[in-house]
Amino acid sequence: MVCAAFIAALVLPDARAAWAQSTTDAMTQRVALERLAHACGASAQVAQVSPGPSASPSASPTPLRIPPIQPGPGQLIPPTPQPYGTPTPSPPPLPTPTPTSSASSGPVYLVRPSGSPSPIPPKGASPSPTPSVSPSPSPSPVAIPTLGPNQIAILGDEISGSSKAGAPSDYRGNVHIFDADGTIVGDLAHYDGSHVVTVTGHTYIINRNADSILYADKIVYDSQSGIATLTNGHGESNEGVEQGKIHYSGRLMTMDRAGKVHAVAGSFTTCENQRGGYHVDSKTIDVTPGDKLIARKDTVFLGLLGVFFLPVLIIPLKQPGGEPRRQPSFVPEFGYDSADGFYVRARIGFGTTDYYYGYYRIEEYTRRGQAFGYVAYIGRRDNRRVVNIDTYFFHGTAGTGNQANANISDVENFSQHLRGQFNFVYTGEYGPLVSLPPSMQIGGSIIHQGLRSSENYQFSRSFTGSQSSSDNLAFIDQRQISPTLQQGINLSYTDYASAYPGQLSSTSQTLHIQSLTHLTSRAADYTLTFDKTTSNQPFGYDTVPALEIIPHLPFENARLPIQTTFTAGYYVEPQNHFATERADMNFIVGPGLFKVFRTSDLSAGFTVDQLLYGTGDEKANITQNLALTTPLSPHIVNAITYDEQNPIGPTIVPFQLLDQLSGGSHQAQDTLRIFNGDVYSLSLSTGTAFNRQAQPVLYQFTSRPSPRSALTISGSWNPGPGNGFYQTAVQVFTPFGYETELQFAANINWKSKGQIADKTIFYRKIIGECYDILASYNQDLKAFNLNFELLAFPGRTAGVTLAPNQPLLPTSFNY
Numbered sequence: 001m002v003c004a005a006f007i008a009a010l011v012l013p014d015a016r017a018a019w020a021q022s023t024t025d026a027m028t029q030r031v032a033l034e035r036l037a038h039a040c041g042a043s044a045q046v047a048q049v050s051p052g053p054s055a056s057p058s059a060s061p062t063p064l065r066i067p068p069i070q071p072g073p074g075q076l077i078p079p080t081p082q083p084y085g086t087p088t089p090s091p092p093p094l095p096t097p098t099p100t101s102s103a104s105s106g107p108v109y110l111v112r113p114s115g116s117p118s119p120i121p122p123k124g125a126s127p128s129p130t131p132s133v134s135p136s137p138s139p140s141p142v143a144i145p146t147l148g149p150n151q152i153a154i155l156g157d158e159i160s161g162s163s164k165a166g167a168p169s170d171y172r173g174n175v176h177i178f179d180a181d182g183t184i185v186g187d188l189a190h191y192d193g194s195h196v197v198t199v200t201g202h203t204y205i206i207n208r209n210a211d212s213i214l215y216a217d218k219i220v221y222d223s224q225s226g227i228a229t230l231t232n233g234h235g236e237s238n239e240g241v242e243q244g245k246i247h248y249s250g251r252l253m254t255m256d257r258a259g260k261v262h263a264v265a266g267s268f269t270t271c272e273n274q275r276g277g278y279h280v281d282s283k284t285i286d287v288t289p290g291d292k293l294i295a296r297k298d299t300v301f302l303g304l305l306g307v308f309f310l311p312v313l314i315i316p317l318k319q320p321g322g323e324p325r326r327q328p329s330f331v332p333e334f335g336y337d338s339a340d341g342f343y344v345r346a347r348i349g350f351g352t353t354d355y356y357y358g359y360y361r362i363e364e365y366t367r368r369g370q371a372f373g374y375v376a377y378i379g380r381r382d383n384r385r386v387v388n389i390d391t392y393f394f395h396g397t398a399g400t401g402n403q404a405n406a407n408i409s410d411v412e413n414f415s416q417h418l419r420g421q422f423n424f425v426y427t428g429e430y431g432p433l434v435s436l437p438p439s440m441q442i443g444g445s446i447i448h449q450g451l452r453s454s455e456n457y458q459f460s461r462s463f464t465g466s467q468s469s470s471d472n473l474a475f476i477d478q479r480q481i482s483p484t485l486q487q488g489i490n491l492s493y494t495d496y497a498s499a500y501p502g503q504l505s506s507t508s509q510t511l512h513i514q515s516l517t518h519l520t521s522r523a524a525d526y527t528l529t530f531d532k533t534t535s536n537q538p539f540g541y542d543t544v545p546a547l548e549i550i551p552h553l554p555f556e557n558a559r560l561p562i563q564t565t566f567t568a569g570y571y572v573e574p575q576n577h578f579a580t581e582r583a584d585m586n587f588i589v590g591p592g593l594f595k596v597f598r599t600s601d602l603s604a605g606f607t608v609d610q611l612l613y614g615t616g617d618e619k620a621n622i623t624q625n626l627a628l629t630t631p632l633s634p635h636i637v638n639a640i641t642y643d644e645q646n647p648i649g650p651t652i653v654p655f656q657l658l659d660q661l662s663g664g665s666h667q668a669q670d671t672l673r674i675f676n677g678d679v680y681s682l683s684l685s686t687g688t689a690f691n692r693q694a695q696p697v698l699y700q701f702t703s704r705p706s707p708r709s710a711l712t713i714s715g716s717w718n719p720g721p722g723n724g725f726y727q728t729a730v731q732v733f734t735p736f737g738y739e740t741e742l743q744f745a746a747n748i749n750w751k752s753k754g755q756i757a758d759k760t761i762f763y764r765k766i767i768g769e770c771y772d773i774l775a776s777y778n779q780d781l782k783a784f785n786l787n788f789e790l791l792a793f794p795g796r797t798a799g800v801t802l803a804p805n806q807p808l809l810p811t812s813f814n815y
Helices: 004-011 013-022 026-049
Strands: 153-155 158-161 169-179 182-191 196-207 212-222 227-237 246-255 261-269 278-288 292-302 305-316 329-337 341-350 356-365 369-379 385-396 402-413 418-427 439-449 453-464 468-482 485-498 506-520 524-535 542-551 562-573 578-596 600-613 618-633 636-648 665-676 680-688 697-706 709-718 724-735 740-749 755-767 771-778 783-790 801-803
Touching: 169 196, 182 212, 196 227, 212 246, 246 278, 261 292, 305 341, 578 618
Parallel strands: none
Antiparallel strands: 153 169, 158 169, 169 182, 182 196, 196 212, 212 227, 227 246, 246 261, 261 278, 278 292, 292 305, 329 341, 329 783, 341 356, 356 369, 369 385, 385 402, 402 418, 418 439, 439 453, 453 468, 468 485, 485 506, 506 524, 524 542, 542 562, 562 578, 578 600, 600 618, 618 636, 636 665, 665 680, 680 697, 697 709, 709 724, 724 740, 740 755, 755 771, 771 783
């Protein structure tokens, strides 16, 4: 191990000069050597307890003089060295470059490990335990030297040439070049005396986080620009991937301080075995860690077979966060269904910046035709304007002709308080077996947002073929008059016309005025509403006006909470030519939670809604809710619920649209659950409407025989002659070999001698820890789908699903 105190002196120019001056006579030299030996004896201990890389246990060569690389333009001057025995302070962090550097915070310790570097562990793999080493005691520990701001240090076993600043020199044996973002290692190094170091012999460069490494025949490092140039380089990284790691290579590669890599005549893959998986050969590759990979003029190989060519390929290396334009795929999707026939669908990404990106949609259907789509995000660098484009053109070959869809939005910030928005939507392609007239919508708005107010001016026009059209103008004003008083106004005008086949044409003009005033106080909240609609075809009802009061009661958060609302106003039904006063008193009591029978939980609550009218009519509606949950044993729970509604008064009197009452009802439900952790769960439930009619018994059984398998059986049993069991839904999730999963869903029709119908099958196979093969078959749709997903890249599908957001595998058990 290189002596820590000696390295600290060699890194800093002033310290090296002080060292040379201190050895001018024999006595001074002897004292300096004693200090050096004392420091070397203590540095090994500090290296073990400090949060830096572990030192090599092997014996260290004699430390040599190292000429420092002088600071370039804009670099900081190295700090003055501390006296002997004073711990070296940690340097301040470097300014964050763009893109963000991969270096972690904290000091860079000048410690040279020996031997070959450890391979980069795959993302998602369990880290191997690191054996602890007990440090030997030292009477006076000395801190390990650290790299100062904007400095680099060269360490080697032997040196030849001049040690003066600005003079060339050569290093041999375990050469390490340290900077704030990584380390370059090799057998030989030549320093040109200015700012360039050339490293050869078993060379590699590893970043500070040790999650990216590049090997090469030769590395040329420029300390001023921070760029390392590698000849015949290849490397691997787990930065920005979800699982495994990415491998890439290039005839000529460059890497900057932020870890950004540019490769010429390169190749990349996420497979450990390229012959058994895939790889992409590209003319150029640009990798920005944690952001994206951009490859140009690419040939995609499956094994040794080139399958297709892409002009540009963009793969995100960060979670897209729900942004669909960030999720292209260079692997096409293959499938078949009864409406489309055989099809191939691909999404090819484009755009190399955060201000212009998206993907192209290319689709081929044997029974329908071809389609092309363009989805893009276009934004200014100052974020003043953003345009989103989503277009889709379909060329039909089965007599459907050419159809198109378009969705374009344009948002511009004119100033800090004023912005505008424009939208255009055109729909002409509705999918297979659907024929509807095209529709178009055009809309826009101008919004002024102040500190206490906002104004919104809107317009829109829409039509559907020659069947209907609509024009709309609107103005919305919101004001915060005081901390407790708010006022809002909404004015709109709509002109609508329709001429549907087989119906009389009609037109209507509607003017809508709405005002809302809200006042907050310690005693209550007050809301005054005025809502009136004027139209040549009256509809709905008007509120002219109404006052709502919500008191702040002291027992709203009590064990049995009580809330109440009072509303009084004048209401009009224009189409019925009726108007009168109306008062509404609503009381909500509960739900209250109580412990009964020592182990049971009772929840109870009720609502009373009392209505009074200016005509002298009265109405009321009372709702009651009860729930009793009783654990019969640690593995058995029974739950009983009861709901009751009691309307009182006439159904549609005095208003015909407002306060309509339905018939009274009361029902009860009983659910029995038997479970054992996540091993199995059985649920049996039935109920009654108190109408002397037997209700069906619902059942559901869920079991997880192993961590990788699950079974769900559900259905119902209907009492009565000729009823019984009709259908039982079965879902199975099971391993089907090494890294292979099979999912099966079907319905068993007991009335057709147990026929298995509505079959859906999913098959998933992981090959070489590299990619998924996903296959699905749906009997009802007569559809087959085949897709590939790369495990490493973020945003891939987590699992196969029956339908969007409906996973086949049960995700939870009741226990």
